[in-house]
Structures are given as C-alpha cells and as structure tokens.
Amino acid sequence: MDIRTKGFGKRTLVKDALEILLSCTKITGTEKILFERGLGRVLAETIIAPIDVPPFDRAAMDGYAVKAENTFGASQGNPIYFKLIGEVSTGINSKLKINDFEAVKIMTGAALPKGANAVVMFEYTNELEDEVEVFKAVTPGKNVSFKGEDVKKGVVLLRKRGIIRPQDIAMLAAVGRQKIKVYKKPRAAIISTGDELAEPGEKLGAGKIYDANSYALAALVQASGGIAKRIGIIEDSPEKIRSAINIALSSDVILISGATSVGKKDIVPQVVAELGEILVHGVAMRPGEPTGFGIINKKLVFMLPGYPVAAIVAFETFVRPALQKMQGMEIRSPCQQVQARLKRKIASELGRRDFVRVKLERKGKEYLAEPIRTTGSGIISSLVRADGFVTVPENTEGIEKGEKVVVNLFRI
Amino acid sequence: MDIRTKGFGKRTLVKDALEILLSCTKITGTEKILFERGLGRVLAETIIAPIDVPPFDRAAMDGYAVKAENTFGASQGNPIYFKLIGEVSTGINSKLKINDFEAVKIMTGAALPKGANAVVMFEYTNELEDEVEVFKAVTPGKNVSFKGEDVKKGVVLLRKRGIIRPQDIAMLAAVGRQKIKVYKKPRAAIISTGDELAEPGEKLGAGKIYDANSYALAALVQASGGIAKRIGIIEDSPEKIRSAINIALSSDVILISGATSVGKKDIVPQVVAELGEILVHGVAMRPGEPTGFGIINKKLVFMLPGYPVAAIVAFETFVRPALQKMQGMEIRSPCQQVQARLKRKIASELGRRDFVRVKLERKGKEYLAEPIRTTGSGIISSLVRADGFVTVPENTEGIEKGEKVVVNLFRI
Numbered sequence: 001m002d003i004r005t006k007g008f009g010k011r012t013l014v015k016d017a018l019e020i021l022l023s024c025t026k027i028t029g030t031e032k033i034l035f036e037r038g039l040g041r042v043l044a045e046t047i048i049a050p051i052d053v054p055p056f057d058r059a060a061m062d063g064y065a066v067k068a069e070n071t072f073g074a075s076q077g078n079p080i081y082f083k084l085i086g087e088v089s090t091g092i093n094s095k096l097k098i099n100d101f102e103a104v105k106i107m108t109g110a111a112l113p114k115g116a117n118a119v120v121m122f123e124y125t126n127e128l129e130d131e132v133e134v135f136k137a138v139t140p141g142k143n144v145s146f147k148g149e150d151v152k153k154g155v156v157l158l159r160k161r162g163i164i165r166p167q168d169i170a171m172l173a174a175v176g177r178q179k180i181k182v183y184k185k186p187r188a189a190i191i192s193t194g195d196e197l198a199e200p201g202e203k204l205g206a207g208k209i210y211d212a213n214s215y216a217l218a219a220l221v222q223a224s225g226g227i228a229k230r231i232g233i234i235e236d237s238p239e240k241i242r243s244a245i246n247i248a249l250s251s252d253v254i255l256i257s258g259a260t261s262v263g264k265k266d267i268v269p270q271v272v273a274e275l276g277e278i279l280v281h282g283v284a285m286r287p288g289e290p291t292g293f294g295i296i297n298k299k300l301v302f303m304l305p306g307y308p309v310a311a312i313v314a315f316e317t318f319v320r321p322a323l324q325k326m327q328g329m330e331i332r333s334p335c336q337q338v339q340a341r342l343k344r345k346i347a348s349e350l351g352r353r354d355f356v357r358v359k360l361e362r363k364g365k366e367y368l369a370e371p372i373r374t375t376g377s378g379i380i381s382s383l384v385r386a387d388g389f390v391t392v393p394e395n396t397e398g399i400e401k402g403e404k405v406v407v408n409l410f411r412i
Numbered sequence: 413m414d415i416r417t418k419g420f421g422k423r424t425l426v427k428d429a430l431e432i433l434l435s436c437t438k439i440t441g442t443e444k445i446l447f448e449r450g451l452g453r454v455l456a457e458t459i460i461a462p463i464d465v466p467p468f469d470r471a472a473m474d475g476y477a478v479k480a481e482n483t484f485g486a487s488q489g490n491p492i493y494f495k496l497i498g499e500v501s502t503g504i505n506s507k508l509k510i511n512d513f514e515a516v517k518i519m520t521g522a523a524l525p526k527g528a529n530a531v532v533m534f535e536y537t538n539e540l541e542d543e544v545e546v547f548k549a550v551t552p553g554k555n556v557s558f559k560g561e562d563v564k565k566g567v568v569l570l571r572k573r574g575i576i577r578p579q580d581i582a583m584l585a586a587v588g589r590q591k592i593k594v595y596k597k598p599r600a601a602i603i604s605t606g607d608e609l610a611e612p613g614e615k616l617g618a619g620k621i622y623d624a625n626s627y628a629l630a631a632l633v634q635a636s637g638g639i640a641k642r643i644g645i646i647e648d649s650p651e652k653i654r655s656a657i658n659i660a661l662s663s664d665v666i667l668i669s670g671a672t673s674v675g676k677k678d679i680v681p682q683v684v685a686e687l688g689e690i691l692v693h694g695v696a697m698r699p700g701e702p703t704g705f706g707i708i709n710k711k712l713v714f715m716l717p718g719y720p721v722a723a724i725v726a727f728e729t730f731v732r733p734a735l736q737k738m739q740g741m742e743i744r745s746p747c748q749q750v751q752a753r754l755k756r757k758i759a760s761e762l763g764r765r766d767f768v769r770v771k772l773e774r775k776g777k778e779y780l781a782e783p784i785r786t787t788g789s790g791i792i793s794s795l796v797r798a799d800g801f802v803t804v805p806e807n808t809e810g811i812e813k814g815e816k817v818v819v820n821l822f823r824i
Contacts, residue, residue, distance in 0.1 A: 035612065035627070036627050036630065036631075039631045039634055039635065051616070053621075053792070053793075054621055054790075055616060055620075055621060056618070056619065060788060060790070089607060090606060090607045090608035090619070090648070091606070091607030091608035091609070091619050091620055092607070092619050093617065093618035093619045094619070108718075109606065109608050109621070109718070110608070110619065111618065111619045145787070145788065145790055149787055149791070150790065150791045150792055150793050151792075151793050157793075157796070158796065165631075165822055165823075166628050166631035166632045166635060166724065167628065167724060167792065167795035167796055167798075167822070168796055169627050169628055169630075169631045170624040170625070170627060170628035170631075170720050170724070170792050170795070171624070171792050171793065171795075171796050172612070172627075173612045173622055173623060173624040173627040173628070174621070174622050174624040174720070174792050175612075175622065176610075176612045176613065176614070176616060176622045177612060178612050178613040194502060194503070194521065195501060195502045195503030195504070196502035196503035196521050196522070197503070198588075200447070200584070200585045200587075200588045200589060200590050201588065201590040202588070204463070204467060204588060205503075205505065206468070206505035206523065207468065207502070207503050207504050207505045207506070207522065207523040208467075208503055209465075209466055209467060209521070209586070210585055210586050210587065210588045211585060212582040212583070212585040212586040213582070215447070215448050215581050215582060215584075215585040216578050216579065216581055216582035216585070218448065218581075219448075219451045219577075219578035219581045219582075220578045222451055223451065223578060236502070306520075306521070308582050308586070312578065312579060312582070336748045375557065375561060376472060376557065378466070378472070378557055378562065379561070379562045380465070380562055380563075380579065380582050380583050380586050381465075381562050381563050381569075381583065383579035383582070383583075384569070384570065384579050384580055384583050386579075410577055410579070411577075
C-alpha cells in the first residue's frame with residue numbers, strides 16, 4: 001500500500017497556514033490610471049490637495065452680494081437701500097468691487113465680488129431701478145462658501161491603501177487630479193485538473209462531469225478584485241500539469257484545483273514540490289483539508305481541492321486574503337455578518353475549523369440559521385441554497401441547537 | 413422678482429416620490445450571455461437542471477468498489493477476501509461489472525462499476541496478487557456519490573431575478589449550461605450643467621470649478637450595475653441642454669446635475685417640462701431638496717442637485733432603486749448597516765427626511781456615530797471623511813445624543 005493513500009500525517013491549523021501564506025505574499029506592483037477608472041481600486045499614494053476647494057469665495061445662494069455690516073438693523077419695516085452696481089454669473093471672471101452700501105446681483109456658485117462678505121437671498125430683497133431694498137440683516141459669511149472651505153490646498157485628501165469610493169472620485173475630480181497611482185490587480189491563472197472533466201457546452205461522455213471549479217474560481221478572483229485567466233482543463237498527468245504551470249507562471253498567482261489530496265492520482269503536490277517548494281499541504285479544516293500552497297519562481301501556487309464546495313471554502317479562507325494583500329488592501333472579511341440562533345446542532349471535531357453552510361430564516365426579531373444537510377463537499381447545490389456560513393472554531397466539538405452564532409453572508 | 417426664485421411651493425415626501433418613480437420605471441430588457449460572464453448579473457429566466465449531477469454513480473473515495481453486503485462481518489482479525497477483477501480511473505467509460513465477492517480498484521470521481529454499491533477505502537484493505545483483503549464492513553452507499561445526489565434532472569437550479577454569485581456560476585457549469593438570459597444593464601447618460609464647470613486636467617480659469625458630479629454619478633451608476641456614459645459639461649443654456657438631452661435619449665435613463673433649483677439659471681426643469689413631463693420636482697429631504705424627475709420619450713430623466721453631496725444623496729435615494737428595478741433586481745438598500753450610539757445631537761425639521769453623514773468610532777463593544785460638522789451640501793470632503801449616514805425620518809425634529817441609531821455604511 002502506497003504511503004500517499006494514508007491521509008495527511010500532519011494538518012496545519014488555519015491560523016498558522018494563513019500566517020505562513022501572508023508572510024510570503026507580496027504586493028503585485030503599482031500603475032497609473034485615470035481617476036475616473038478608479039472605483040474599487042486601492043490607492044498606492046496619499047493624495048494631497050493641489051488647490052483650494054472651492055478655489056475662490058463664492059455665493060452659496062442666489063441673491064445680492066453686500067458688506068454684511070451695512071445690513072445691520074434692516075427689517076421688513078425698515079429696509080436698507082443698496083446701490084446695484086452690476087451682476088455676476090457663474091463661471092465669470094468679474095472685476096467688480098463693492099464699496100459700502102453697494103450690491104451686486106449674484107448667482108449660486110458665482111465668485112463673490114471683492115469687498116463683499118455675505119449674500120442676501122432674493123426673498124429678503126426687492127429690486128428697484130438701480131437700487132435694492134434689503135429687509136433682513138445678514139452676518140458676515142452668510143450664504144458664502146469661502147475659498148478652501150471644503151478642502152485647503154496641501155491637506156491630505158485620500159490616504160494610501162484606501163479603497164476608492166464614488167465620493168473619493170468626486171473629491172479627485174474636484175481638485176482636478178487626472179492620474180492616480182493604484183496597486184495593480186493581481187492576475188490569477190486558473191487550472192482545473194482531472195481526466196473526468198469536460199467543458200460546459202460539450203457533450204458529456206460516459207464517466208465525465210463538467211468542470212465547475214475553474215469557473216467558480218474565476219468568478220471569485222473577479223469578486224476579489226483580481227483578473228482571472230482560465231488556462232483550462234488539464235489531464236492528470238505530471239507532464240501536462242508541469243507544462244500548464246509553466247504557462248501559468250506568466251501570471252501573478254496560480255490556482256490549481258483537483259489532484260491535491262493523497263490518492264494515487266494526486267500528482268499536483270508532486271509537481272509543485274518538484275518545480276518549487278511546498279509550504280503547506282493539508283489544513284485542519286472541513287471542507288478543504290487537502291488545501292495547500294507553495295512557491296514556484298517566486299509565484300504563489302495554490303493547490304485547491306477538487307470538490308467544488310471545498311475549493312470555494314479554501315478560496316475564501318486563503319486565496320482571497322492573499323489577493324487582498326497583493327493589491328495593497330487591508331485583509332478583511334468580505335462578508336457582511338448577522339447574528340442568528342442555530343436551528344439544529346452542529347457536530348465538529350476538536351482541532352479542526354469547520355465551515356458549515358446555513359440557510360437563514362427570519363423569526364420575529366431574530367434570525368434562525370439552519371445548517372444545510374449535505375452528503376459532502378461535492379454538493380454544489382448546498383452552496384446555492386445557502387445564505388452564508390458559520391465557522392466552528394478548533395477549540396470546540398460543535399455548537400448546540402439554540403446557541404447564538406455569527407453567520408457570514410455570501411455576497412457577490 | 414421672479415416667481416422661480418421663491419423656493420419650492422410644495423415638496424413631495426421621499427416615500428411618495430419613490431412610489432411615483434417606481435410606478436413608471438420599467439425593466440430595460442433581457443439579453444443572452446455566456447454563463448461565465450454572469451457574476452453579479454440578474455437572471456431573467458428560471459434555470460432547470462438539464463441533467464443529473466453527478467451524472468452517474470461515482471466513488472467519493474479512493475478504494476475498492478464492492479457489494480457492501482459481501483463485507484458484512486469483516487474485521488481486522490477476520491478479513492474477507494475479494495477477487496480483484498480490474499481498475500476504473502476517472503473519466504473512463506468502464507464496462508466492468510461486479511459479482512459477489514469481486515472488487516474493482518477505483519479512484520475518487522470514477523464511475524462505480526455495475527453491481528457495486530459501496531467503496532472500501534484503501535486504508536481498510538490489503539491488496540494481494542489478484543485478491544483484496546477487506547478488514548472493515550461497509551454499508552450500502554458508503555463512499556459513493558449517487559447519480560443526481562447533488563441535483564436531479566428537472567429541478568429548479570436557480571430562480572429568475574436572483575443575482576448570480578460565484579457558487580451559482582459553479583452550478584451552471586456543473587450542468588453544462590453555456591448561455592443564460594439575464595436582464596440588460598441599464599445605460600445611463602450623465603450630463604453636468606454649469607457655466608462654472610471645467611474638466612479635471614484642464615487649467616482652472618477664474619470663477620471656474622472642476623466638475624465633480626458627473627464623475628461621482630458615473631461611479632455610482634457603475635456601482636449600481638449600470639453602464640455610465642458621460643455626455644460631459646453643458647453650459648446653462650436651454651438650447652445646449654435641449655440638444656444634450658436629445659443625444660442622451662439614446663441611453664435608457666438620463667441623469668442631469670445642476671440647474672435644477674428655482675433660481676434664475678435653473679433651466680433644467682424648464683427644458684424637461686418642455687420636452688416631456690415632470691413628475692416630481694422638489695423633495696422634502698436634506699440634502700437634495702431640488703431633486704426631481706420626469707419622462708421624455710418614455711425615458712426617465714433625473715434632475716439632480718448641483719451640490720455634490722446633495723447629488724450623491726439624491727442618487728442613493730432615487731436613482732439607485734430605479735436602476736435596480738430596471739435590471740430586474742429586488743429593490744433593496746445597498747448598504748450594510750450597523751447600530752451605533754449618537755455622539756452628538758442631530759437637529760432636523762418635521763416633515764423632512766434628513767441624511768446625516770457620520771463618522772464611526774469603536775468604544776468597547778459598541779460603535780459611536782459622530783455627525784460630521786459641515787457648512788453645506790457642497791462639502792465633498794464631508795462625504796470622504798464619513799463612514800456612512802444616519803437617516804432622520806420625517807416624523808421627528810431630531811435625534812438626541814446617546815440615542816441608538818442605524819448607520820448605513822458606505823461601500824463600493
């Protein structure tokens with residue numbers, strides 16, 4: 001009997017495996033892009049405001065620009081009269097200057113004339129031939145948006161490592177910044193191994209199944225901010241896997257699914273060990289025990305289980321954090337979490353981290369989480385039916401019915 | 413004094429405006445795409461399984477396929493002997509058939525030979541010349557994944573209107589489905605109006621500011637699953653706005669920002685009323701009061717405020733739900749929510765819905781939400797500093813310090 005059919009001699013704890021993985025995961029690099037293409041990208045520079053925003057004092061309301069001090073005492077019964085000396089529209093470089101008891105008609109967003117420090121709104125005024133009656137006093141600064149009020153030239157606008165949101169794009173536009181430095185999206189090459197695999201769309205021969213993993217992994221790479229490249233289905237032969245890896249090495253990271261357990265045909269670890277170095281193989285988790293990773297030519301190579309559910313759980317546990325680190329992100333759970341009460345007991349094993357798919361239902365003010373019954377980690381429909389998963393930590397043998405659990409919700 | 417400088421005579425409640433909006437928002441249409449491009453798209457058909465998954469009974473472990481009944485009574489001290497009649501690898505169409513006390517060597521994923529109903533794992537066996545010693549009894553079905561165990565031909569796999577997740581892509585692949593029908597992504601044309609606007613990258617003339625809105629709106633459209641097309645900056649002239657709208661009408665929906673209040677230059681509502689019909693103009697919300705929308709040539713036209721923060725809040729309140737409905741989605745908040753305690757009182761006005769930007773900080777086990785001090789809805793940096801917003805409903809005059817609030821977190 002072959003030693004390799006005996007199961008994993010030693011399984012690495014999830015925490016330890018993750019520490020080893022991240023210690024050898026490096027940022028992929030940076031690139032300059034147009035700011036308007038930056039949504040969801042990670043800044044590789046701290047952005048300093050190159051100008052004041054707004055760049056000049058401007059009217060925040062339609063009305064008359066005046067010296068506020070001249071309006072003091074004005075009321076409905078006791079209007080104060082201002083000489084109307086002109087009008088400023090938006091976008092105009094006006095040379096108008098105000099003296100005492102002079103007014104300039106002004107539109108929201110237009111530059112405040114020199115000498116003015118407030119705007120009286122139209123509704124508290126009455127325009128006569130070349131005079132304006134003002135019925136209400138305004139304080140200095142009233143209805144004015146001062147130069148630099150939003151952002152002062154030289155301040156930090158956006159911090160390095162921040163993920164760019166729509167409002168950050170507004171901010172970059174507002175200071176006129178065109179190109180920004182961001183971290184590159186990691187390119188992930190994806191290989192599915194297995195003599196039994198066929199491409200969706202092909203006719204399915206006897207003994208064959210369609211390849212689900214490489215498509216699921218490509219979607220997960222995309223959802224993690226990476227660029228997926230499917231190398232395709234590769235037969236369970238060391239030569240073919242070796243040459244597929246050699247092609248894949250032009251990417252930043254390689255994901256191989258299947259043939260990574262300890263059976264006769266589980267030749268991926270052999271080939272990876274031969275071309276580079278295996279760092280971890282066999283993790284104390286379920287599903288996903290055969291997961292491993294190594295380094296070939298300084299590139300990370302993930303060995304992911306052939307069973308689709310196990311491959312997806314292994315991706316979320318290891319590949320996503322690595323992709324996040326490669327693009328300069330903080331490593332964080334991508335999941336929204338909700339509290340729920342367990343509807344049925346979950347059994348587990350001491351020393352192993354279990355990921356249990358659950359379906360949520362609302363009951364009054366709280367959620368119930370029902371563990372999905374499944375016959376194994378090959379059952380894709382169990383993930384399709386699930387709303388999220390519950391993690392059972394290593395230091396427990398399970399979770400009792402009725403206990404409170406945190407559910408990590410799936411999202412796209 | 414022009415009547416249009418007087419403010420909104422009547423403001424529509426957010427709830428009512430949303431009801432009017434959604435009653436005239438229609439699904440954009442459907443298209444067929446490759447399943448592997450489906451991540452995040454909305455299914456426009458219910459997918460029925462065209463085949464069983466797995467499509468045949470297969471081994472779930474490496475070992476020997478046998479009739480389980482023949483192993484009953486086997487133990488370490490009392491092995492049962494099976495005649496080894498062959499081997500089945502994965503992907504092979506084997507014609508092997510098992511009789512009583514015959515065994516076939518089999519790999520995980522390989523088709524179970526006829527007559528067999530269980531697999532004994534290698535570790536409970538010992539292979540001799542043409543015999544196998546079996547040391548452990550197995551029950552029928554042990555280590556076998558039966559045909560249709562994951563999915564039975566004819567069952568509902570994925571429901572119409574569901575958003576496609578990575579595991580759904582795995583499911584589509586597993587049944588060999590190539591093309592799927594999804595709702596079209598709505599194309600949104602974006603117009604920024606204002607004589608004061610300049611393009612980022614241009615030199616900023618006196619009295620000019622950079623156009624932030626059209627870029628923020630484009631990012632928000634993208635984040636809502638739509639396709640954004642910037643028409644660009646248009647001067648505050650009825651003719652130019654009219655011809656920009658005519659160009660924009662080739663898209664599915666039009667967003668115009670600026671010139672939508674009730675001042676002298678607020679000509680967008682005039683032009684929209686002239687080309688089509690205004691449904692709502694002026695909403696009881698803050699920021700975002702000048703928001704409106706109408707219909708031109710059966711296309712929705714949004715009139716969004718010129719102030720960036722107001723434009724973004726108006727987008728989240730009205731445009732995003734409309735885009736969701738246009739692409740067949742359930743209408744739902746895009747936000748993750750957290751509970752927090754208010755760090756400072758928020759004042760509001762009865763009859764108006766307020767959206768208050770807040771910054772979160774952790775304090776022990778709970779979050780504190782600090783309302784961001786700002787001088788108005790032009791202050792983009794207030795949104796950049798914010799982690800999310802708190803909604804103050806119409807039926808209250810504010811929220812007291814220390815009260816519990818729900819914070820809608822920004823995400824991308």
